[in-house]
Amino acid sequence: MIRYLRNTSLLPYNTFGVEAMASHLFFLQSPGELKEMLDFPGFSQMSDDMCNLLVLGQGSNILFTDDYHGVVVRNEIGGINVTYEDETSVMIEAGSGVVWNDLVEFTVNRGWWGIENLALIPGTAGAAPVQNIGAYGVEAADVITRVNAFHLEKGKWMALDNRECGFGYRDSIFKRELRNKTIIYSVVFRLSKKAQPMLEYSGIREELERMGISDPSGADISAAVASVRRSKLPDPEILGNAGSFFKNPVVSETIYRELSGKYPQLRAHRQGDQYKIPAAWLIEKAGCKGYREGMMGCYEKQPLILVNYGGATGKQILGFSEKIQESVYSLFGIVLEREVNVF
Numbered sequence: 141m142i143r144y145l146r147n148t149s150l151l152p153y154n155t156f157g158v159e160a161m162a163s164h165l166f167f168l169q170s171p172g173e174l175k176e177m178l179d180f181p182g183f184s185q186m187s188d189d190m191c192n193l194l195v196l197g198q199g200s201n202i203l204f205t206d207d208y209h210g211v212v213v214r215n216e217i218g219g220i221n222v223t224y225e226d227e228t229s230v231m232i233e234a235g236s237g238v239v240w241n242d243l244v245e246f247t248v249n250r251g252w253w254g255i256e257n258l259a260l261i262p263g264t265a266g267a268a269p270v271q272n273i274g275a276y277g278v279e280a281a282d283v284i285t286r287v288n289a290f291h292l293e294k295g296k297w298m299a300l301d302n303r304e305c306g307f308g309y310r311d312s313i314f315k316r317e318l319r320n321k322t323i324i325y326s327v328v329f330r331l332s333k334k335a336q337p338m339l340e341y342s343g344i345r346e347e348l349e350r351m352g353i354s355d356p357s358g359a360d361i362s363a364a365v366a367s368v369r370r371s372k373l374p375d376p377e378i379l380g381n382a383g384s385f386f387k388n389p390v391v392s393e394t395i396y397r398e399l400s401g402k403y404p405q406l407r408a409h410r411q412g413d414q415y416k417i418p419a420a421w422l423i424e425k426a427g428c429k430g431y432r433e434g435m436m437g438c439y440e441k442q443p444l445i446l447v448n449y450g451g452a453t454g455k456q457i458l459g460f461s462e463k464i465q466e467s468v469y470s471l472f473g474i475v476l477e478r479e480v481n482v483f
């Protein structure tokens with residue numbers, strides 16, 4: 141039977157560690173339980189005809205600024221299955237509630253290539269396509285071939301291929317047209333059996349050298365990535381946070397030229413005819429790196445990350461983030477967009 145709680149705290153279910161109450165909380169462990177949930181007595185009123193329904197994975201990219209007056213679904217759909225295999229590639233289908241790093245370990249331990257650079261990203265397999273998670277030169281969109289979901293309004297199962305997911309930088313159709321309209325129940329990835337190390341992103345090669353490894357396996361790369369991440373990013377188990385709070389802004393060539401003329405040390409990544417500027421650099425220049433106010437702060441080793449030292453409310457963290465946005469805007473005229481979902 142599906143697990144259900146009424147008027148319950150979401151504190152254990154968000155990595156920022158903020159307090160918020162959910163009117164209704166369902167724990168989904170299989171696609172079958174989805175039907176049970178939809179048939180649950182009074183479900184339509186609870187979710188205000190699906191208008192107030194929020195799906196949570198690990199709660200690692202969310203900030204609650206208020207109680208949630210509706211239905212929260214904690215996705216715990218597990219299982220990793222090989223659906224196709226040949227000499228050079230393998231396809232695996234992961235339940236959307238599988239912890240992302242467990243999936244990374246599952247694949248690197250079998251010598252399969254594709255997601256080793258995405259080690260230790262918090263969250264679930266089902267959140268990977270929503271956010272198009274990325275790190276160290278690799279994005280989920282590079283390896284996702286299909287997303288299986290249930291469309292809540294249409295009451296239909298659907299399968300989206302890579303193109304239909306409309307992936308962009310930390311973006312997909314699930315954050316736009318399908319926002320809060322679907323429950324993803326599994327994701328299919330195509331991985332390679334042939335070594336294809338991606339070591340261009342700064343820090344990884346150096347870390348492998350430090351480890352004394354010259355011909356790295358996927359497992360070595362994921363270990364190196366994990367070690368670099370641990371050295372820069374706060375562990376949410378110890379210090380509440382939701383990873384990068386802001387996206388790196390993408391600006392026109394004119395703006396980039398203007399900025400780099402003024403600040404020759406600025407390093408940006410070219411994206412077509414635009415430039416992706418490190419938000420961490422903008423925040424640092426605006427003097428906010430390491431800035432602390434009460435129980436929250438801008439992390440001293442990576443200013444893209446806002447941290448809850450304990451007891452900060454979601455509203456306070458949101459207000460704090462707006463101050464950072466204002467400081468950056470007044471110095472550079474650049475609007476920092478949030479990466480974290482705010483409710």
Ligand code: EPU
Nearest residue numbers: 275276277383384386387388418420421424441442443444
């Ligand atoms: N920088 C500074 N000051 C700092 C730290 C960084 O100026 O204190 C500048 C440096 O110029 C550095 C640049 O920022 O070269 C980029 O920093 P970093 O390589 O650490 O990565 P990022 O762009 O800040 C992105 C992702 C991270 C991902 C890393 C590694 C976004 C919003 N963030 O951060 O993803 O782990 O690259 O690939 O795209 C997340 O999405 O939650 C996340 C942590």
